[in-house]
Amino acid sequence: MAVKQFGEEWTKQHVLKSTLLFLLHFIIFIGLAFVLLFGGKFSQVSKTMSEQGANYLYATFCILLLFVIAYFYFYFENRDILASGKNIALVFTILDLHLIASCLIGYKFDVYARPVALVALLVFVLIGRRDAIFMNILSALVVFIIDTFAVNGVSAKECYSTLVISFSAGMIAIFFANKAKSRLHIIGIGVAIVLPIDFIIFLLEISKLLDANEAAVGQSSFQFILMQMGYGLFGGVMSAVLFLFILPVFESMFNCLTAFRLRELTSSDAKILKKLKAEAPGTYNHSMMVAQLAESSAAAIGENVDYARAAALYHDVGKLHYPEHFTENQGEYNLHDELTPELSADIIRSHAKDGYTLIRNHRLPEFLANIALEHHGTMPIRYFYAKALKMTDGELNIDDFSYMGPKPQSKLAAIIMICDAAEAAVRAANARTPEQTEKAIRAVIEERMDLEQFAECDVTMADLTKIRLALVNTLTGVYHHRIQYPNIKYRRTESGTKGESE
Numbered sequence: 001m002a003v004k005q006f007g008e009e010w011t012k013q014h015v016l017k018s019t020l021l022f023l024l025h026f027i028i029f030i031g032l033a034f035v036l037l038f039g040g041k042f043s044q045v046s047k048t049m050s051e052q053g054a055n056y057l058y059a060t061f062c063i064l065l066l067f068v069i070a071y072f073y074f075y076f077e078n079r080d081i082l083a084s085g086k087n088i089a090l091v092f093t094i095l096d097l098h099l100i101a102s103c104l105i106g107y108k109f110d111v112y113a114r115p116v117a118l119v120a121l122l123v124f125v126l127i128g129r130r131d132a133i134f135m136n137i138l139s140a141l142v143v144f145i146i147d148t149f150a151v152n153g154v155s156a157k158e159c160y161s162t163l164v165i166s167f168s169a170g171m172i173a174i175f176f177a178n179k180a181k182s183r184l185h186i187i188g189i190g191v192a193i194v195l196p197i198d199f200i201i202f203l204l205e206i207s208k209l210l211d212a213n214e215a216a217v218g219q220s221s222f223q224f225i226l227m228q229m230g231y232g233l234f235g236g237v238m239s240a241v242l243f244l245f246i247l248p249v250f251e252s253m254f255n256c257l258t259a260f261r262l263r264e265l266t267s268s269d270a271k272i273l274k275k276l277k278a279e280a281p282g283t284y285n286h287s288m289m290v291a292q293l294a295e296s297s298a299a300a301i302g303e304n305v306d307y308a309r310a311a312a313l314y315h316d317v318g319k320l321h322y323p324e325h326f327t328e329n330q331g332e333y334n335l336h337d338e339l340t341p342e343l344s345a346d347i348i349r350s351h352a353k354d355g356y357t358l359i360r361n362h363r364l365p366e367f368l369a370n371i372a373l374e375h376h377g378t379m380p381i382r383y384f385y386a387k388a389l390k391m392t393d394g395e396l397n398i399d400d401f402s403y404m405g406p407k408p409q410s411k412l413a414a415i416i417m418i419c420d421a422a423e424a425a426v427r428a429a430n431a432r433t434p435e436q437t438e439k440a441i442r443a444v445i446e447e448r449m450d451l452e453q454f455a456e457c458d459v460t461m462a463d464l465t466k467i468r469l470a471l472v473n474t475l476t477g478v479y480h481h482r483i484q485y486p487n488i489k490y491r492r493t494e495s496g497t498k499g500e501s502e
């Protein structure tokens with residue numbers, strides 16, 4: 001039976017395709033492990049295989065079992081990962097990377113120096129917290145299996161120690177990463193996870209001191225413990241450093257929109273926003289206002305607030321082509337006085353398409369481009385339609401004076417459409433009281449409903465009501481009654497400053 005989830009019908013083809021991709025990535029993973037373990041010494045393969053073939057086979061089956069469990073985890077918890085080959089490749093590339101780092105650093109340097117929190121940090125930022133917790137456990141177990149069954153020279157205690165450290169460090173990194181506001185904060189996380197890592201190493205090594213056999217070998221000295229703790233420090237910091245270098249590569253390779261990237265895109269230093277501020281200051285201020293409204297609307301209906309803010313800031317960037325043709329950037333002189341209403345309407349409506357092209361050309365996230373294109377839907381440009389009607393006795397095609405669409409395709413696009421129009425309407429109506437504001441916003445939403453602007457997105461009546469209430473609340477706060485201050489004239493006298501009412 002086809003299961004409907006994540007907005008897509010899940011069919012047998014999906015199951016088959018994702019299973020085959022998982023299998024392919026498993027083979028690549030095992031091949032990679034084989035190359036890393038044997039290095040260039042392929043002449044020794046047959047000798048080692050005849051001695052330890054059973055161990056390798058056991059390790060391979062254990063890893064296969066873990067990957068089957070991972071498949072079922074994603075099937076039930078986050079099917080979006082299985083739905084796209086790109087997402088499956090993302091998950092396995094992170095695992096491959098972890099394998100490479102673990103083998104190269106662990107076997108050539110020290111097992112405690114591995115970047116133990118790398119998988120947790122990457123998955124947390126690129127996919128999400130719940131999947132990061134699962135992938136952290138999975139990667140720790142995979143490396144534990146390789147350490148235990150496929151490598152000579154790693155003691156049983158070291159295997160268990162690294163398992164405990166990998167799991168704990170990853171989990172702590174995930175808890176701390178929740179608070180990280182920028183990429184640089186991640187370095188702080190790298191340092192923060194060193195403390196628990198070193199504490200675990202200290203306890204584990206102290207426990208070895210109590211072991212008479214280990215003490216006889218002489219490896220449990222105080223200096224040795226300090227050295228091991230030094231490796232732990234290196235592993236914690238390396239997790240953060242590698243993360244900082246790898247994340248931008250993953251963001252661009254897999255076109256991932258991370259919280260960090262979103263923050264950079266919405267900062268006033270972002271290239272297009274900087275240009276908007278300099279060349280179309282009126283539009284920039286309007287976009288900032290729409291962003292505030294979009295945030296409260298998104299929060300009211302449970303949509304992503306950061307996405308709403310970004311979409312609002314970029315919705316009118318198409319106005320950069322002819323900034324002075326838009327009211328908010330005009331001075332005394334109106335350029336449209338020299339143009340026919342048809343030409344004016346053409347310039348105005350082209351800003352939706354221009355915004356789409358500009359955002360795509362800058363390789364910014366697709367949802368920003370789509371919302372820029374959809375934020376006016378197929379609404380008529382009333383001012384120029386009315387102007388044209390006055391100038392002609394004949395019939396006019398309203399389509400020539402309407403935006404070209406498409407209508408909003410997502411709840412976020414619907415939010416931006418409403419907030420954009422509500423901001424302008426409340427400002428134009430000079431609405432000051434909650435009642436006046438409510439009336440203006442209700443008119444905006446009803447006009448768009450009458451013109452079927454929400455016919456192609458899944459926004460509900462309940463959503464529209466919540467958006468309306470959120471907007472009234474925010475806009476009443478912004479354009480509130482200003483207290484009339486009495487006019488007082490101040491004058492300086494010998495005894496001090498005195499005020500007199502005018």
Ligand SMILES: [Fe+2]
Pocket residue numbers: 315316351375376420
């Ligand atoms: Fe617009």
Ligand SMILES: [Fe+2]
Pocket residue numbers: 286290315316420
């Ligand atoms: Fe706008």
